[in-house]
Amino acid sequence: KMSSGAADLRQRKKQNCTESDKMAPEERNKENSKLGRSPKYMLIQRFAKLFFGCLAAVTSGMMYAVYLSTYHERKFWFSSRQELEREITFQGDSAIYYSFYKELLKAPSFERGVYELTHNNKTISLKTINAVQQMTLYPELIASVLYQASGSEEVIEPVYFYIGIVFGLQGIYVTALFVTSWVMSGTWLAGMLTVAWFIINRTDTTRIDYSIPSRENWALPYFACQVAALTGYLKRNLNCSAEKFCYLLVNASTYTFMMMWEYSHYLLFVQAVSLFLLDSFALAQTEKVHEVYRIYLFSLIGAYLLQFENSALLVSPLLSLVVALKLSRSLQMNMKKSTFVSRLLKIMYIYLVLTVAVTLNFLLKMFIPHKENVHLLKFIEVKLGLNTTKNFTMNWLLCQESLQAPSQDFFLRLTQSSLLPFYILVLIICLFSVTQVIFRRICGEPLKETVKLEDGRIGERPEIVYHVIHTILLGCLAMCLEGMKYLWTPYVCMLAAFGVCSPELWMTLFKWLRLKAVHPILLALILSMAVPTIIGFSLWKEFFPRIMTELTELQEFYDPDTVELMTWIKRQAPVAAVFAGSPQLMGVIKLCTGWMVSSLPLYNDDDLLKRNENIYQIYSKRSAEDIYKILTSYKANFLVIEDSICNEVGPVRGCRVKDLLDIANGHVVCEEGDNYAYSKYGRFCHEIKMNYSPYVNYFTRVYWNRSYFVYKINTVISFQS
Numbered sequence: 052k053m054s055s056g057a058a059d060l061r062q063r064k065k066q067n068c069t070e071s072d073k074m075a076p077e078e079r080n081k082e083n084s085k086l087g088r089s090p091k092y093m094l095i096q097r098f099a100k101l102f103f104g105c106l107a108a109v110t111s112g113m114m115y116a117v118y119l120s121t122y123h124e125r126k127f128w129f130s131s132r133q134e135l136e137r138e139i140t141f142q143g144d145s146a147i148y149y150s151f152y153k154e155l156l157k158a159p160s161f162e163r164g165v166y167e168l169t170h171n172n173k174t175i176s177l178k179t180i181n182a183v184q185q186m187t188l189y190p191e192l193i194a195s196v197l198y199q200a201s202g203s204e205e206v207i208e209p210v211y212f213y214i215g216i217v218f219g220l221q222g223i224y225v226t227a228l229f230v231t232s233w234v235m236s237g238t239w240l241a242g243m244l245t246v247a248w249f250i251i252n253r254t255d256t257t258r259i260d261y262s263i264p265s266r267e268n269w270a271l272p273y274f275a276c277q278v279a280a281l282t283g284y285l286k287r288n289l290n291c292s293a294e295k296f297c298y299l300l301v302n303a304s305t306y307t308f309m310m311m312w313e314y315s316h317y318l319l320f321v322q323a324v325s326l327f328l329l330d331s332f333a334l335a336q337t338e339k340v341h342e343v344y345r346i347y348l349f350s351l352i353g354a355y356l357l358q359f360e361n362s363a364l365l366v367s368p369l370l371s372l373v374v375a376l377k378l379s380r381s382l383q384m385n386m387k388k389s390t391f392v393s394r395l396l397k398i399m400y401i402y403l404v405l406t407v408a409v410t411l412n413f414l415l416k417m418f419i420p421h422k423e424n425v426h427l428l429k430f431i432e433v434k435l436g437l438n439t440t441k442n443f444t445m446n447w448l449l450c451q452e453s454l455q456a457p458s459q460d461f462f463l464r465l466t467q468s469s470l471l472p473f474y475i476l477v478l479i480i481c482l483f484s485v486t487q488v489i490f491r492r493i494c495g496e497p498l499k500e501t502v503k504l505e506d507g508r509i510g511e512r513p514e515i516v517y518h519v520i521h522t523i524l525l526g527c528l529a530m531c532l533e534g535m536k537y538l539w540t541p542y543v544c545m546l547a548a549f550g551v552c553s554p555e556l557w558m559t560l561f562k563w564l565r566l567k568a569v570h571p572i573l574l575a576l577i578l579s580m581a582v583p584t585i586i587g588f589s590l591w592k593e594f595f596p597r598i599m600t601e602l603t604e605l606q607e608f609y610d611p612d613t614v615e616l617m618t619w620i621k622r623q624a625p626v627a628a629v630f631a632g633s634p635q636l637m638g639v640i641k642l643c644t645g646w647m648v649s650s651l652p653l654y655n656d657d658d659l660l661k662r663n664e665n666i667y668q669i670y671s672k673r674s675a676e677d678i679y680k681i682l683t684s685y686k687a688n689f690l691v692i693e694d695s696i697c698n699e700v701g702p703v704r705g706c707r708v709k710d711l712l713d714i715a716n717g718h719v720v721c722e723e724g725d726n727y728a729y730s731k732y733g734r735f736c737h738e739i740k741m742n743y744s745p746y747v748n749y750f751t752r753v754y755w756n757r758s759y760f761v762y763k764i765n766t767v768i769s770f771q772s
Contacts, residue, residue, distance in 0.1 A: 100239075107242065108226050112223060113222055115225045115246065116221060118250070123214065125601075125602060134210075135618070136614060137210055139614060141639070142639065143262070143634075144638060144652045144653065146641065148188070148190075149210075151168060151188055152194060152195060153209065155192065155195035161199070168181075169183050169184070174641060175648065175659075176685050185655065186653065197216070217259070217264065217269065221257065223275075225249060227272065229246055230242065230279045231282050231545050232244075234286070236548075238552050240580070240584075241549050241552035241553070241583070247590050248470050248544040248547065252468055252470060252540060254464065255464060256540045270312035271312075274315070279300075280298075281517070282518070298342065305319070305347065305350045306350040316351070316370075317367075318538065323372050325517055325521040327372070329520060334492070341376075344373045347373050348374075348377075351369065363421055371408045371411040372404075379403050379404045430454075433445055441714050444660050444664050454532055455533055457529065461536060465540070468590065468594070470544060477550025480560055481510060482519060484509050485519055486510070488511050504554055504558055504575070505572055506558075507561065507563075507571075509553070509556050521542065522539065553579060554579040557574070557578045558575040615756050616754070616758075616761070617644055621643075623753075629646075629648065629685070629686050629688050630688070630689045631682050632666070633708075634663050665681050666685070668681055668712065669692060669736055670696055671712035671713065672735070673716070675738075675739070687764055689764065691761050694759070696708050696736075718730045739762065750764060750765065751763045
């Protein structure tokens, strides 16, 4: 019965496709005959609109990529730097990603390079890791294959090829946002405005300036392509060929996105919740929504297998939600009838899905061994005020700017570019219209098959409803964590640009206002052209000179102390040496020298987090013997102390590394708002510089400059007075 039902469903879908394909030309021919236009004329007009729109979208993406490349060159002077000086510009986790890309290119063969990464014991002392799985190195694998297969070794340097791919992906990102806004509004003017707002608010739309190799810079362009394809797929009265193209693009981009970023399934979970709410109120075709769920399911299975059986995907909330939706679908079949019972079933359906999803996720975590980030759950507890902790790692994460609530400057910047006011206006109109549609659906009124401009019902378009729900959910996350703004703000640009360029949105507003003095359709068409034009000219006048100044102004990034440190390590340190220090510096040492380190700036592994906390004790008030035992337990031979951390004067007292260590070690007691510090020992990073016993017994200074002090960890302890 199930197979026959599925066959009937596929047959109905084919019939609907053929009917819509047949009806669409007939309706257009009738409309054209009324207007006195020939079908040939309309075909040429549509082709010209599509051609120039695609040309504008591609040009926007290419210009943005060129802009990023030019800005990067002006900021770092890459073309005039030596290789070591270029590599120092990669900081923290970015340095680690690029170092593995270098190792792949140096390997005798691609297969050998992949094997060495999956069985890596030359990066972290006393630890063998599967770097491909743990750090999601699929972008580096692809980049190295492309570099070698394209014969680019004789044409371009590896670093230029690498950052060129990332900048190219950012161009695709912008193009996808352009297309999404264009598909929703029907005019590529909305796409141009989206790109303008995206570039002007670049500080809040992307982190490409600070961390080129970060996973989100590789992954989010694919997610933007998926959103663009999903927007087209959700549209009603879509012809079969366009629907199939959108479906295939959603498939490919969803799977690629999941492979590029370890946290991708969380973002797809937010998207799945948006589709679930969209389908719960019967505002979209259920078959299409469940096809997307099926794509999620197959993408999770494929990613699980290709990511070395990554158990985190099996216990992800996305899988639990999709399975719960599939199990609960039979109940939803009875909800399409306009009866009182169906309305009760609607509420029961939502409750059932959520209950099954939560229960299933709990059971999966009980029975499936997984290494999902336990500290993530603890962080959420502390962030929400449900718990307190003295743990160094947890408090250090809470002090990170990206994990704090957004500042007032963020909202001020969005307001100055006129983005936030127009977004709020568009969101309010769409939200009220969607609420009206939901109320009508509850009362039993069916949706219109085709929504015309004069209807003023923008809330009946499923792709619009999806984007409204999606931006609200992402906005709620962005209000809690500033780092989430990089996921939210691009779609704020897109939704705001769509709204001001959409005659339907203005018509919806005029329908509520009941305008009689002026013809509402004419006024809506005028405003949909006039408002974005005025916004565009004002943005051009105010922000274009600033952007050109950025490109013409010569900046200089140069860190001579770090260059000297790396040069000394390469010349003086033994090849088998292991270095210890702050994780951020260890990432740079690994990239620039290739030497083994004791820790890395990675936050998805509990063992590495514990290592980082232990090695950070060099900035605490601990004895020389304690620090010596910690460092030798990781087989470290050299210790690097950074003056910037030891003498840090942070803007927020209590968030400095040494303050967090004092709290974790119990060296600070807070009573009635006052802090009292006590310890038998002075701060290690200060005391070791004094060169007196017992510090000189355990450590010997071998190099120093204005920023760094390097000490050799003695293998034979000499107790001298």
